[in-house]
């Protein structure tokens with residue numbers, strides 16, 4: 017499919033599950049130019065119904081590819097799924113790998129917008145232009161691997177929800193191609209609320225042709241050279257060889273591995289789930305999202321969990337049993353639920369009860385969540401609700417009800433701020449300050465200082481909004497920069513956006529997300545971290561003192577952030593501010 | 604952020620990139636603008652408004668670099684294309700403007716990390732810290748210096764499709780060659796083999812400072828390691844070699860820890876060198892004439908080796924890719940304890956202290972400078 021130079025008309029498929037209608041349409045090219053695709057276009061579409069309840073019939077579930085999807089630009093075919101989050105109540109977009117985005121693009125769609133609610137549970141089959149609504153009668157508690165097995169001969173890509181989503185788990189995930197999780201924020205529950213078990217997409221009739229193939233090749237070569245030059249990507253312990261498990265040793269060494277529900281920041285037995293141990297015991301092989309030479313995903317007989325999952329089913333629960341971690345991860349994937357929230361909710365319950373759930377008891381807790389029985393009845397609601405129900409709300413280590421992932425904010429102050437300002441709750445990926453605070457990319461910053469961090473985080477949020485809107489992957493930016501991706505985008509689409517044009521679009525997208533959250537009632541108090549981080553120290557190490565975060569300094573940095581982002585003092589965004597940023601207005 | 608402004612201003616002067624504090628304006632923006640200037644020019648405010656950045660440096664490079672840039676701009680008034688590996692990888696090319704027009708400067712800086720303005724100097728930016736702007740400025744000085752002298756020689760000999768330099772260029776090159784010579788040889792490093800961890804870190808710190816002050820590397824480039832039994836101490840990626848304490852990774856050679864995630868991108872080349880030699884210390888710098896002389900001739904193929912006198916020159920890209928220098932460098936090091944990587948820099952190793960490695964790195968640079976001068980003379984330019 018060769019588009020005209022600078023043509024940003026997006027092809028959309030709108031599906032109403034209530035009426036079983038599928039309508040093909042095009043999206044206003046101005047919106048395409050302003051929101052690019054992926055997260056940007058998803059946010060724009062959500063902004064037309066900002067107050068809708070996440071699980072209502074009207075609530076949209078949006079699957080959107082990026083303008084680089086299917087091009088030769090490396091690591092740029094990730095899918096963005098957007099909806100309102102039933103866990104947090106915020107906007108809830110989530111990036112997912114696999115080959116869903118490329119199949120959609122090849123079928124001729126840039127995005128799919130799903131609304132309504134089917135009376136009967138169904139599977140949506142999209143085979144190029146043909147759309148089928150297939151009623152299904154598989155048991156609701158069928159593990160997800162069986163759903164994927166049923167579609168093995170389909171030769172496309174499948175996104176599906178599992179038993180957790182059908183048993184009202186608020187953090188149900190959408191699994192893609194059996195291995196890739198759209199994990200955070202409970203978007204699986206949104207899909208299940210529509211009685212939609214799976215979406216199977218096969219595309220072969222459209223290909224992406226760059227407007228400027230030579231420019232595309234130059235950008236590709238520049239990016240690959242930067243991947244090769246990055247120790248965090250292609251080094252001996254880079255994510256290409258070791259997966260994100262490579263972070264285990266480093267986080268332990270830096271004394272920022274959340275342990276015992278964030279009561280400590282160092283777990284003595286971390287080696288039990290380090291990349292070295294995984295290599296010895298599991299002998300994993302690489303696999304990748306479509307078109308990615310980094311191939312950071314690892315698989316043995318089961319999927320090897322990501323760092324966040326290893327650390328939270330490990331250190332956060334004081335569990336040194338690798339087999340139990342892998343099994344807990346497998347169960348989460350089979351049931352379709354976010355591993356980070358599941359592990360953090362169990363750790364929270366353990367602290368409240370003064371217990372430890374490790375080894376088989378940990379695995380049993382995961383089973384209880386998947387089956388919505390025993391403690392699972394409470395655990396499936398996430399740590400914020402659980403802790404409140406048990407009279408100990410301060411024990412939930414969450415922001416806007418989304419549990420913190422495995423980077424203790426007392427060891428990374430940029431991350432502390434970013435957890436607060438993230439538009440979907442405590443998320444490490446909205447600004448990804450680990451890149452500079454720990455991995456020294458593009459340059460190192462002082463991890464124990466707030467100096468300059470307000471603007472650094474704001475710019476990083478804009479950058480990551482762009483990455484998520486073009487189909488890119490955050491890990492690629494541990495080597496390459498937006499400079500090279502902007503050249504690639506211009507070569508592929510013919511739209512000559514440079515780095516700062518793109519960052520401006522990112523600013524607009526991020527501020528729109530904040531505006532939507534403002535309308536949904538979120539304020540400054542929702543941007544604060546749990547009190548523990550301001551009052552309790554972490555675990556010190558050789559030459560490392562992990563002190564409680566100075567709350568006054570944190571709040572002063574938050575003030576600076578609001579000023580830079582153009583928010584009011586209470587963290588809200590006005591419609592006027594949004595209009596100022598709108599690139600259409602400025603064009 | 605004010606400390607950052609002061610730190611990088613003094614670094615610009617110490618590294619000989621600018622002559623004095625009046626030649627550089629540094630700006631760091633959080634919610635307020637921090638600078639070494641008393642007033643902020645409207646053009647600077649406009650640049651910050653137009654660009655989503657938090658750091659900016661506007662500097663007039665010291666006279667030698669500035670005259671080189673002026674000469675290169677005469678060839679192509681819109682773009683300078685570096686020829687060394689590191690610049691090709693990280694800065695790609697350098698846009699050029701005749702005069703300081705804010706809109707045009709913002710457009711150029713939207714595509715690249717730095718820009719040369721003929722009537723002003725160099726402008727560089729960062730989105731994370733002033734360190735980025737400093738590194739880009741230092742890279743532009745290095746890239747233009749190397750390109751200038753490499754092009755003169757290759758042009759004279761008709762190599763690498765380089766245009767023959769005109770008389771004016773040759774006159775200029777002849778005039779600036781003497782001031783561009785490497786610093787007089789002086790080896791300040793101890794001959795004592797460091798034993799304890801504290802001694803190793805101290806020795807690495809001293810070695811880093813020595814190669815920076817001898818201008819054998821431009822601060823944030825290059826790397827240093829020391830082997831001790833089953834451990835290797837190595838500078839972290841992007842660390843400044845004159846500020847190493849706190850930026851050294853200690854990692855097991857067998858790969859049993861992944862803490863080397865933050866180590867130098869040349870870790871694998873260091874490891875392989877230790878594997879096939881008895882050496883225990885490696886210094887890697889970017890001495891300018893060594894890099895220039897490595898490019899004297901036709902471009903070197905990945906599997907090819909040539910020599911500058913007795914020093915091997917091998918090809919290889921930064922890092923661990925299929926064409927990474929880890930595949931070519933260690934074997935060359937095994938025979939000579941030193942090798943130059945084509946268009947990139949010199950690695951030198953020794954056993955015991957860093958003294959011998961520094962000696963090699965520095966003497967190779969002097970040897971390459973002499974070789975450059977002889978090659979010019981041989982071509983009739985004296």
Ligand code: SF4
Nearest residue numbers: 304305308310312489
């Ligand atoms: S780096 Fe990993 S997560 Fe990113 S696109 Fe590649 S395989 Fe997918």
